[in-house]
Amino acid sequence: MSRANSQPSWAGCRLPKEAGRSVARAALLLRPRQSAATAAAALLSRWRLPRAGAMVKLAAKCLLAGDPAVGKSALAQMFRNDGAHFQKNYTLTTGIELLVKAVSVPETSDSVEFFIFDSAGKDLFSEMLEKLWEQPNVLCLVYDVTNEQSFNNCAKWLEKLRAHAVGMHIPGVLVGNKTDLVARRVVEQKQAQEWAEKHGLEYCEMSVKEMKNFEAPFHILAKSFQQLYKEKVETFHSLA
Ligand SMILES: Nc1nc2c(ncn2[C@@H]2O[C@H](COP(=O)(O)OP(=O)(O)OP(=O)(O)O)[C@@H](O)[C@H]2O)c(=O)[nH]1
Numbered sequence: 204m205s206r207a208n209s210q211p212s213w214a215g216c217r218l219p220k221e222a223g224r225s226v227a228r229a230a231l232l233l234r235p236r237q238s239a240a241t242a243a244a245a246l247l248s249r250w251r252l253p254r255a256g257a258m259v260k261l262a263a264k265c266l267l268a269g270d271p272a273v274g275k276s277a278l279a280q281m282f283r284n285d286g287a288h289f290q291k292n293y294t295l296t297t298g299i300e301l302l303v304k305a306v307s308v309p310e311t312s313d314s315v316e317f318f319i320f321d322s323a324g325k326d327l328f329s330e331m332l333e334k335l336w337e338q339p340n341v342l343c344l345v346y347d348v349t350n351e352q353s354f355n356n357c358a359k360w361l362e363k364l365r366a367h368a369v370g371m372h373i374p375g376v377l378v379g380n381k382t383d384l385v386a387r388r389v390v391e392q393k394q395a396q397e398w399a400e401k402h403g404l405e406y407c408e409m410s411v412k413e414m415k416n417f418e419a420p421f422h423i424l425a426k427s428f429q430q431l432y433k434e435k436v437e438t439f440h441s442l443a
Pocket residue numbers: 269270271272273274275276277278290291292293294295296297322323324325380381382383384409410411412413
C-alpha cells in the first residue's frame with residue numbers, strides 16, 4: 204500500500220486513495236449500456252498510477268503463526284532488535300503482540316513496513332483472537348524442526364489463514380526454526396520444502412538462537428509482497 208495517502212485494500216495490496224475512490228465511483232457512473240470494463244477504464248484513466256520505476260513504500264499486515272514454543276516471539280524480537288536480543292526464556296504469548304519494522308526489498312529501492320502480529324500458538328488463546336487475523340497481507344508460518352507435531356499442524360494454521368482471506372492471494376513463507384538442535388532434528392528440510400511448495404509457500408530454515416537467517420523470512424515476504432503489488436499496478440495500467 205502506498206503510504207502517501209489513506210489506503211483502501213485491493214486483493215491483498217493497498218492502492219492510493221484516488222484508486223479506491225475511482226473504483227467506488229465506477230458503480231455510480233456506470234451507464235445502462237456501458238460495460239463495466241469501459242466504465243472502469245474511463246475512471247482509471249483519471250487516476251494517476253505510480254510511475255514505472257518510482258520508489259515505493261509498502262505496508263503489510265504480517266501474521267506470525269505456528270504452534271506454541273516454536274520460536275515465533277523469539278524471531279519477532281530478534282528481528283525487531285536487529286539481532287541484539289535472543290529471548291532465552293519461554294514466555295507463553297497469550298494474545299497478539301504487535302511489532303512494526305520496515306525492510307528494504309532486496310535488489311530494489313522499495314521497502315515494506317511490516318505490521319507483525321505475533322500470535323499465540325496455544326489454541327485456547329488463538330481461537331479467542333481470530334478477529335485480529337482479519338485482512339492479512341502476508342503469512343510467516345513457523346514450526347520447530349525438532350517437533351514433528353508442530354510441522355504437521357502447519358496445515359491447520361494455513362487453513363485458518365485461508366478462512367480469513369477467502370479469494371485473496373496471500374504470500375507466505377514456511378520457516379523451520381531451531382536448526383541449532385542438530386541431534387534432535389526430526390523434520391527433514393526436503394520434506395518441509397516439498398510441503399511448502401505444494402501449498403504455494405516459500406521456504407527457509409533458521410536458528411534464532413544462533414542468529415542464523417532470522418531476517419530471511421521477512422526479506423522473502425517483502426519480495427513476494429512487492430511482486431504482488433507490481434502485478435496489481437500493471438493490471439491497473441493495462442485497464443487505463
Ligand atoms: N534451541 C533453540 N531454541 C529456541 C530458538 N528459538 C526460540 N527458542 C526457544 O524456544 C522457546 C519458545 O520460544 P517463543 O518464541 O517464546 O515461542 P512462541 O512460538 O512464541 O510460543 P507461543 O507464544 O506459546 O506461541 C524459548 O525458550 C526460546 O528461547 C532456536 O532457534 N533454537
